[in-house]
Amino acid sequence: MRIFSGIQPTGRKHLGNYIGAIAQYVSSQERGEGIFCVVDLHAITLPFDPAELRERSYDTIAILLAAGLDPARSTLFRQSDVPAHTELTWLLSSLTELGRLQRMHQFRDKSLAQRELVSAALLLYPVLQAADVLAYRAHEVPVGEDQREHLELMRDVARRFNSRYGDGEDVLVVPEHRISQVGARIMDLQDPTSKMSTSVGSEQGTVYVLDEPKAIEKKLKSAVTDSGSDVRRDPQKPGVSNLIEILAAVRGVGPEAIESELADARYGELKGAVAAAVVDYLAPVRERYDALRRDERALEAILAAGAERAEIRFGKRHIGRFGIVEQGPDFLLKSWCLRHGSPDGNKRHEESQRGPKAFPHGCPREFAARQPNSPLAPSIN
Numbered sequence: 001m002r003i004f005s006g007i008q009p010t011g012r013k014h015l016g017n018y019i020g021a022i023a024q025y026v027s028s029q030e031r032g033e034g035i036f037c038v039v040d041l042h043a044i045t046l047p048f049d050p051a052e053l054r055e056r057s058y059d060t061i062a063i064l065l066a067a068g069l070d071p072a073r074s075t076l077f078r079q080s081d082v083p084a085h086t087e088l089t090w091l092l093s094s095l096t097e098l099g100r101l102q103r104m105h106q107f108r109d110k111s112l113a114q115r116e117l118v119s120a121a122l123l124l125y126p127v128l129q130a131a132d133v134l135a136y137r138a139h140e141v142p143v144g145e146d147q148r149e150h151l152e153l154m155r156d157v158a159r160r161f162n163s164r165y166g167d168g169e170d171v172l173v174v175p176e177h178r179i180s181q182v183g184a185r186i187m188d189l190q191d192p193t194s195k196m197s198t199s200v201g202s203e204q205g206t207v208y209v210l211d212e213p214k215a216i217e218k219k220l221k222s223a224v225t226d227s228g229s230d231v232r233r234d235p236q237k238p239g240v241s242n243l244i245e246i247l248a249a250v251r252g253v254g255p256e257a258i259e260s261e262l263a264d265a266r267y268g269e270l271k272g273a274v275a276a277a278v279v280d281y282l283a284p285v286r287e288r289y290d291a292l293r294r295d296e297r298a299l300e301a302i303l304a305a306g307a308e309r310a311e312i313r314f315g316k317r318h319i320g321r322f323g324i325v326e327q328g329p330d331f332l333l334k335s336w337c338l339r340h341g342s343p344d345g346n347k348r349h350e351e352s353q354r355g356p357k358a359f360p361h362g363c364p365r366e367f368a369a370r371q372p373n374s375p376l377a378p379s380i381n
């Protein structure tokens with residue numbers, strides 16, 4: 001089984017990311033072949049600073065390694081190092097309903113929060129996400145609850161592709177999401193009606209994976225709670241419900257177990273128990289992180305090896321001209337060259353590889369320039 005998931009390098013990663021996604025990535029290594037991606041191209045859908053983005057990408061990959069992702073077992077890479085993601089996005093955008101993108105909750109929330117530019121990239125975010133997963137024919141996508149809607153879209157795009165262009169075959173795998181029972185939506189501690197988030201949300205309401213123990217304690221002990229005094233989950237008690245959920249997720253038990261354990265406790269005791277458990281939970285990650293983060297050359301080497309492996313993974317069997325091409329990672333270039341889609345398109349592509357004369361419909365300049373001996377090829381001094 002192939003497992004794919006991506007994580008943004010924006011801001012600092014938080015407890016919600018850790019419980020809802022990263023911890024799942026780590027355990028999924030026991031079940032299948034993991035492909036995990038630092039999605040820097042998703043991060044640029046909101047205003048960004050390039051130097052900062054580079055730093056945050058290193059931070060994020062170091063957190064993933066510190067959490068226990070093993071580059072010998074899993075493919076770890078940076079999205080922008082593998083250009084096929086963006087190229088496939090364009091192809092899949094032709095199969096995606098505009099209206100549905102406009103109705104996506106994340107697009108609506110993030111575009112409302114934007115003061116200046118609401119980018120077209122923000123709208124297309126779920127198509128890029130579909131390309132990320134579908135490119136590798138992944139079967140399973142571990143994510144938090146907030147991604148359910150995007151996963152549904154991706155599944156529909158894959159089905160539409162297969163029915164239109166698959167010629168009776170499931171060329172694209174329709175992936176399943178894997179959303180954990182406990183901790184799939186950790187809420188902001190200061191506003192427990194909003195999810196803990198990398199890009200929006202309050203500093204005091206967000207526990208970062210790399211926070212010092214003192215900061216973690218302070219944030220959890222000043223978490224907003226609700227009226228009443230019972231430690232139990234209730235839609236009317238979002239603050240207390242969130243703390244119960246966090247404690248359950250960190251301890252690896254169901255929330256009922258926490259409710260019965262703390263049946264006679266007060267809110268203060270609940271907060272103290274959550275703070276102690278979260279400090280213990282994150283301490284080993286923070287300890288391993290420092291050494292890993294310091295060595296940027298080693299991080300780059302891991303990312304480069306991962307990108308190479310990722311390219312091999314999607315190259316084996318893919319789509320060209322909205323038909324099937326079995327070999328070569330340049331399937332997307334093929335799809336451009338064969339864009340007129342005649343039935344012998346793939347054959348013509350094979351011929352075109354042998355010499356520049358064989359592009360019956362003309363070839364994009366960029367592709368031609370990449371051919372050996374092409375007069376368009378840039379000279380290297």
Ligand code: ATP
Binds near residue numbers: 145200
């Ligand atoms: P943003 O709010 O800007 O989208 P984010 O905090 O959601 O950022 P992402 O990199 O988009 O960070 O998400 C990485 C993974 O973490 C995704 O699988 C997402 O579903 C999961 N996740 C994000 N927030 C939470 C949360 N509060 N609780 C549980 N899982 C979460």
Ligand code: MG
Binds near residue numbers: 146
């Ligand atoms: Mg997100």
